[in-house]
Amino acid sequence: MKVGIIDYGASNLYSIDRSLRYLGANTLIIDEPNKLKEVDKLIFPGQGSLGSAMSHLKKIELFEDLRTQLKEKPFLGICLGLQVLFSKSEEGDTQGYGFYKNEISMFPPDLPIKVPHMGWNKVFIKQDHDLFTNIENDTRFYFVHSYLLKDFEEEKSFSTTHHGIEFISSIGDENIFATQFHPEKSGEAGLKFFDNFLKWNP
């Protein structure tokens, strides 16, 4: 089993790669379409801006092939990797894959909070999922983001988190799972989550 990590030019993909290799996984950095064939699972890392990620994927001709693979292989999107599944974001007029129509918005400016939302916050698990196996409800994961998913279909929302307002911190839909938090920076809890992803068979 081999996990592909999408390289869109401006992410912390090596942190994810190091975490997975620490757990004994085989990994491959995907920086061109042909490499997609070689992997069984996919991770879309998070960091950087949606606009530059999308234009980089188009430049290396990965955008359309990835769209097809997203529907087939077990997929984990992290942070920006969650946002790409949606159609639009306040972060420029950038179009993601558009599987879901809800808007990715900024934290409202009038809240008494610091933005970016940076640090360890509680993940309230709303529904069981294979990726949360042996992870307690209310476990803190590491977050760093300024944009959020406020509303989503209830049956596909797996956890929420609160920073000034409540937002959706993970979503799942058949072979797709995506988190606003960063498992690769979440210490033991994050490693457990990745281990669940390696074992996941949706």
Add this chain to the structure above:
Amino acid sequence: MTVAVRIIPCLDIRAGRVVKGVNFENIIDAGDPVETAERYNTEGADELCFLDIDASYENRSATLSTVEAVASQVFIPLTVGGGVSKLQDIERLLEKGADKVSINTSAILDPSLVGNAAKKFGSQCIVVAVDSKREGEKSYVYTHGGKNKTAFETSAWIKIVEGEGAGEILLTSMDRDGTKIGFDNELTSSIAKDLSIPLITSGGAGSIDHMIEGITDGKADAVLAASIFHQKEITIAEVKDGLASKGIEVRL
């Protein structure tokens, strides 16, 4: 019900070793970076901060290997600073496993570096480190590891880099650094009240009460300390218990 206050041990690095000084002088060896990082991770550190305090060309490659070695064993956020002067430096550190890069002297020399770095890598990974020293009623920013005074007052400078797109401020009181008499909470709170991005307070922590005061009085989002953790005077777990007993949210 919100994000936890962060406890960040800082490892000053010189030529691949952890070192520590008092008031930015009298540097002594304080251990191996990977071993130290692993110990802090086990104790419950929320992040780790590495500052290459003598970032010459030779030491820079030692620091890159240190970052890579730590990042392969410890899976919590790593901030690395010291001698970061161009976008390429940031890129290289991120490749080796840094999650955030702190910029100090070079931001003063060219504030647009902060803006350009935030645009390229995202605000979340750009920390501006500010070394501040009091002079009567005022506080001024120093550069080059505390050697050179600038014309910038600390509060004015922080507003500038916030506007440029910094994701976080690491504010060190040079007057308190290594003294263990407590953070300069007056300075920190005066900055924090006008700041929309997270503020890390640094310089002077000597007890659990100091850590608590850094949050309650200093209004910081995170506390950073070196000496007391290196010398095992108190552990990170003890600090977190102390904060939790005051109703402050921490990751236990």
